Amino acid sequence: MTWDEMFPLLRQGTIETLQMTLWSTLFTALGGVLLGVVLVVTDRDGLLPLAPVNKLVGLVVNVGRAVPFIILLMALIPVTTAMVGTSIGTTAAIPPLTIAAIPFYARLVETSLREVEPGTIAAALALGASRRQIVVKVLLREAWPGIVAGLTVTVIALIGYSAMAGAIGGGGLGDLAKRYGYQRFETGMMLVIVVLLVVLVALVQMLGDHLARRLSHR
Amino acid sequence: MIQIEKLRKAYKARGRTVTAVDGVDLTVDAGTVHGVLGRSGAGKSTLLRCVNLLERPDSGRVVVDGRDLLALPGGELRRARQRIGMIHQHFGLLSSRTVAGNVAFPLEVMGVPRAERAARVAELLDLVGLTEHARAHPARISGGQKQRVGIARALAGRPNVLLSDEATSALDPETTASILELLRDLNRRLGLTILLITHEMDVVRRICDAASVMRDGRFTESGPVRDLLLRPGSELARGLFPLPPPDPRPGTTLVDVTFEGDGADRPFVSALARTHDIDVNIVGGSVEEAGGTRIGRLRIELPGDPSANAAPLEFLRSSGLVVEVRS
Numbered sequence: 001m002t003w004d005e006m007f008p009l010l011r012q013g014t015i016e017t018l019q020m021t022l023w024s025t026l027f028t029a030l031g032g033v034l035l036g037v038v039l040v041v042t043d044r045d046g047l048l049p050l051a052p053v054n055k056l057v058g059l060v061v062n063v064g065r066a067v068p069f070i071i072l073l074m075a076l077i078p079v080t081t082a083m084v085g086t087s088i089g090t091t092a093a094i095p096p097l098t099i100a101a102i103p104f105y106a107r108l109v110e111t112s113l114r115e116v117e118p119g120t121i122a123a124a125l126a127l128g129a130s131r132r133q134i135v136v137k138v139l140l141r142e143a144w145p146g147i148v149a150g151l152t153v154t155v156i157a158l159i160g161y162s163a164m165a166g167a168i169g170g171g172g173l174g175d176l177a178k179r180y181g182y183q184r185f186e187t188g189m190m191l192v193i194v195v196l197l198v199v200l201v202a203l204v205q206m207l208g209d210h211l212a213r214r215l216s217h218r
Numbered sequence: 219m220i221q222i223e224k225l226r227k228a229y230k231a232r233g234r235t236v237t238a239v240d241g242v243d244l245t246v247d248a249g250t251v252h253g254v255l256g257r258s259g260a261g262k263s264t265l266l267r268c269v270n271l272l273e274r275p276d277s278g279r280v281v282v283d284g285r286d287l288l289a290l291p292g293g294e295l296r297r298a299r300q301r302i303g304m305i306h307q308h309f310g311l312l313s314s315r316t317v318a319g320n321v322a323f324p325l326e327v328m329g330v331p332r333a334e335r336a337a338r339v340a341e342l343l344d345l346v347g348l349t350e351h352a353r354a355h356p357a358r359i360s361g362g363q364k365q366r367v368g369i370a371r372a373l374a375g376r377p378n379v380l381l382s383d384e385a386t387s388a389l390d391p392e393t394t395a396s397i398l399e400l401l402r403d404l405n406r407r408l409g410l411t412i413l414l415i416t417h418e419m420d421v422v423r424r425i426c427d428a429a430s431v432m433r434d435g436r437f438t439e440s441g442p443v444r445d446l447l448l449r450p451g452s453e454l455a456r457g458l459f460p461l462p463p464p465d466p467r468p469g470t471t472l473v474d475v476t477f478e479g480d481g482a483d484r485p486f487v488s489a490l491a492r493t494h495d496i497d498v499n500i501v502g503g504s505v506e507e508a509g510g511t512r513i514g515r516l517r518i519e520l521p522g523d524p525s526a527n528a529a530p531l532e533f534l535r536s537s538g539l540v541v542e543v544r545s
Contacts, residue, residue, distance in 0.1 A: 117308070117310070119306055119307075119308045119310040120310050120313075122267075122272055122306070122310060123306055123309075123310025123311075123368075124310075124323070124327075125272055126270055126272055126299060126302075126304040126381075127300065127304075127323065127324040127327055127371070127372075127374075128297060128298075128299035128300035128324070128327055128328070129296070129323075129327045130296060133326075133327055137312075137323070137327075138312065141312070142312060142313060144314065215314075217314055217355040217356075217357055218313050218357050
């Protein structure tokens, strides 16, 4: 394949990969932070101990983390069809990507939130802060650098997952790599895709590190 | 200002029940500084956290500024807490906020409008002498400065009561002295009632009007510092006056004599020697400023067994001195 043949394919593939990654990152960020907060707040020593909720969310998160993504992808086809009306294409990749990434990110958020000094929370309680104020102004704000760093890791995992989703019908660079690099032995194409992915991951990591560092005042 | 009655709080730790506070009664008068002295594990931290209900006691009553806190519903309890300042051993500052932002935090919690907030923050930072560090983050300032931020933050809601949880225990001696001075100053200028817990005798000596000694969840003694120091057998006095454990020689009487204020100037040792014609040997002693007065303790040795010294001991007692025979 010549470069002129590869270029439009690569451009389209990159756009699709970015679309899958960005949308699933957005939903994962919202869902992961929410579940992470629920896990910490409803814990036995949390602000609002609710054992049943904590156990249920913990179970859902653990199950989500236990199932390999490639299996989740196929198992979720009915769910995906119900949500977006189709089981192939970039849009169809977003629900399974999000559902796979939320438990992963929720645990990272949970870990960051647990690192907030208990003394800081006690001090805020002593000042008369409500639970909602503590979650927003203390827990999330203090853990923000860690939450951002966790999102960086998650985005990188999502780029990897999106290639898998692409290979079974989601489009993007994973699909290109399978169809051209693997099935047609286009080594050049494969090489370019690998380089593109490495650059993409490196950029995300740099951006994430930079943000986390700027946010941290420790 | 603070009344605690029959307070009890137990924990379950690994199947065992530990009674941290075991029936404590405490009254802190308005405008005074009361210290609770005890070793770690004595239950003093739990006691303090029960005063603003960071811990809910199992039983008892907690009345602060005329309000029975255990009877308050959630929202009112939060408003009551805004009027009870608290400072902490490890400061409890928000690392993500600047010094000014930390002091503004309680004002945000109370819903004070932004413009008013800025003015009040400036006023509070001035009060604790941190105006020039307003824009620094806590990681960039010293321990003493962090505790000053903690104090400014605690005073934001114009509380009548300040609770201090080992506020100087993480600080070096000089910084401790300056923080204690600041607390004493706030107590005098604002009429702030302070309840503090500490394991440092020096804190009690420097700023407390009254004190309690806590052990295994109970007070072993409690009262004005002056009274405690003059009371025979007082643990507080034993801790404050650095005398070694008594080691009496046979055939002698070892006596600890405690005196207050001008008693320090009265020559009771020479008077004793003269009137009873005995040799008085001074073993040790010290004079301390505490509880707003000067109190001294002298360890003297008299010849002969205690039974032979009834008259000299009576002489000391009748001179208005507190006498403890240690042999």
